[in-house]
Amino acid sequence: MLNRSTAQNYKKPRVLNCLASFIGGILLLFYVLTANEIAANNYKLNALSGNLSALNEETANLFAGKNSLENSSRVLEFALGQNMIEARQPVYLFENKGVAVKP
Numbered sequence: 001m002l003n004r005s006t007a008q009n010y011k012k013p014r015v016l017n018c019l020a021s022f023i024g025g026i027l028l029l030f031y032v033l034t035a036n037e038i039a040a041n042n043y044k045l046n047a048l049s050g051n052l053s054a055l056n057e058e059t060a061n062l063f064a065g066k067n068s069l070e071n072s073s074r075v076l077e078f079a080l081g082q083n084m085i086e087a088r089q090p091v092y093l094f095e096n097k098g099v100a101v102k103p
Contacts, residue, residue, distance in 0.1 A: 068074060
């Protein structure tokens with residue numbers, strides 16, 4: 001039969017093994033959660049970078065269109081194509097100068 005001190009000697013490694021396994025499990029869980037968070041943040045960053053590049057391209061296209069419309073020769077070409085004439089010193093019907101008639 002085992003004496004009492006021998007039985008206690010067998011319990012100590014078992015408790016230490018359980019404690020080490022518990023700590024290892026906690027550390028493994030922490031590692032998995034941290035790696036998942038890093039991967040999710042990288043995915044969001046890549047998605048937002050893609051959106052930003054698409055929006056920058058759209059902004060550049062809009063500015064190019066705006067610049068082509070503001071070109072005075074293009075405006076003159078459009079006005080002549082629509083048989084428009086220049087009104088000099090117009091008379092405004094309303095105070096806010098929203099509607100004018102040619103005198």
